[in-house]
Amino acid sequence: MKSHAATLLAEVRTFRQNHPEVRYVDLIALDIPGHFYGKRYPIEMLEKVAAGSPLKLPQNAVLLGAQGGLFKIGDYCFHDGDPDANRRLVPGTLKPVSWESQPLGQMLITSDGTEAPIEFEPREVLAKVLERLHHKGIHPVVAFELEFYLFDKKLDNGLPQFARDPLSDDADDQPTLHIERLSRFSEVLDDMAQTAKAQGIDITVITAELGPGQFEINFGHLEDGLRAADWAALFCRSTRGVALKHGYRASFMAKPYLQYPGSGMHVHVSLYDGAGNNLLAAHQQQPLRHAVAGCLELLPHCMPIFSPNHNAFRRLGGTVNAATRASWGFEDRDACVRIPESDPRNLRIEHRLASADANPYLVLAAILAGLEHGLEARQEPIAPLNDDRSSGSAFPLEMLEAVRAMQHQPVLRDKLGGEFVDVYCENKRQDHLAFQQEIHAREYRWFL
Structure with a gap:
């Protein structure tokens, strides 16, 4: 060797x-x-x-x-x-x-x-979580999905402009799921997919999303969680570069338009033992319920990871398939934790809360920490949305509250490392305060 x-x-x-x-x-x-x-x-x-x-x-x-x-x-x-x-x-x-x-x-x-x-390097944080799971005989299989918007390359006084339809040269300003949009933007989308494949990334499904100029890319399932997060990170870099080459600006910003859906990072995770048996499907799917309960318990304390900036919190609530409470459900896209329909071999969770501009290493680490905690605690989850549309627990909806909820959560400090949690929370607190140190035109309109 x-x-x-x-x-x-x-x-x-x-x-x-x-x-x-x-x-x-x-x-x-x-x-x-x-x-x-x-x-x-x-x-x-x-x-x-x-x-x-x-x-x-x-x-x-x-x-x-x-x-x-x-x-x-x-x-x-x-x-x-x-x-x-x-x-x-x-x-x-x-x-x-x-x-x-x-x-x-x-x-x-x-x-x-x-x-x-x-200790606070994102890839190292995920590596430690994966190593601990492997020592316990738990082997995650992971797939990311990323949504993003295309804009015109030029900004208008700092504001994004709709991407131009290559066939009509009109602004692609109509929200639609029509597959014809894939054809109209095929040149740039194909280049994005081929460039990603040249980076070693397994691109699978491409979808035209509901927002104008919004698309989603799915990646293949991987037994290597680090490599799955690598793919998500590298795809963002190459996609921005390819878009500029074609006269567009690609952005994974969570909520570029208030009136249109935000962009999310959806993460599919299944757990297997050393023999390849799906751990979530055992004992009439009882471990699945425990894992969901653990995810939902830690979710309110992971919000600075899932919504890493001021804009990301704008994505939560009020638009299509964006939850405002920690919830779960079978085949329910309004849930933070969705259980897609599948056979027992492929039973998995789909974690849908993170914004597209979140750090993929940390998002996956937080999700796995929740799953691990659930399997250990063996608690029953709250009712799924399928049984109770009002089911769910509250989570922070602004950064400083979210940081307070994260910093002293004992399970999270144990699973992700206390040094990382302290450093990350202070980084987010300082970023938020720095963002507030600028007076925008709206304030003068309202208060001058």
């Missing part, structure tokens, strides 16, 4: 043979708000890193706010000397970048698996 270094070195050398035009590779990782950070490496230096040379980036790059600034969080950022932390290359993620003006490559990096992983 090849050593880890030998495998990486072979991957880099094969890439160089197949793409001799590529001189630089972007080494990238996702920060807490869900933005990529990293460095652009000459391809020959990447080969040295693959062979074992150190790869270090500032530890505090993970802590950046939504606008890229640093916040004082405990002793981090301003009282720790801004230390470097080791990263490693993620095997299998070195791929060509086709949407830039020059030939490039990109490759994921992470602190997960290094001698001193960063």
Whole structure:
């Protein structure tokens, strides 16, 4: 069996043979708000890193706010000397970048698996949850679905404009589920799908959603939860790039229009034992009920993860299939936790609450923590919406309340790590306060 270094070195050398035009590779990782950070490496230096040379980036790059600034969080950022932390290359993620003006490559990096992983790095948080589940004999299979909007490339005084229909050159301003919209926007959508596949992402179903210029992409089911979250993160990056190349702006913003549906991140999760048996389907689906109860119990405490910014909270309630209470149901898209119809082998939950711009590593970690807690606590869930349309428990609908609910929840601190919870909550609190430090025109209209 090849050593880890030998495998990486072979991957880099094969890439160089197949793409001799590529001189630089972007080494990238996702920060807490869900933005990529990293460095652009000459391809020959990447080969040295693959062979074992150190790869270090500032530890505090993970802590950046939504606008890229640093916040004082405990002793981090301003009282720790801004230390470097080791990263490693993620095997299998070195791929060509086709949407830039020059030939490039990109490759994921992470602190997960290094001698001193960063406790609050999103990929590391998910890795620890998955490792704990595997030790318990629980093996998740995961699939993401992402909704997004296409806008015109140019903004109008900072506001988005409807995408232009390529056939008529009119604004695509009518909400519709018609499949003809897939044909009208086929050139950019096909390029998005093919580009994602070139990144190693298994694109399956493409849907025209209800909002004008809104679409949904489904990914294949994966036994590797880390790779499933990698796919979601990388798809957002490539899709934005491809859209710009075609004269559009692609956005995963949760609620770009008040009058139209928001964009969500739906996550399908099933759980199997080492022999491949579906754990949720055992004992007349009693474990499914326990898992649902655990998800719903922790859901109100995970809202800063599922709705990671001010705009994301606008998505909740008042529009199609966006819940305002922690609820569940069979084949019910109004529920936060939906149980799709399936045979026992494929029985799964579909978690529908997260916004499309949430961090996929953290969303999956929070969902799995809820499932794990439910299987341990073995509590019965509240009534499904199928039996009681008013069923559900309240969850926070604004950021500061949500942060307070998250920070001191003991089960969540145990499952995701107390250091991560403290850092994440302070990051979200500071981001929210920074967002409020600007007076908008509406305030002058109302109060001047």
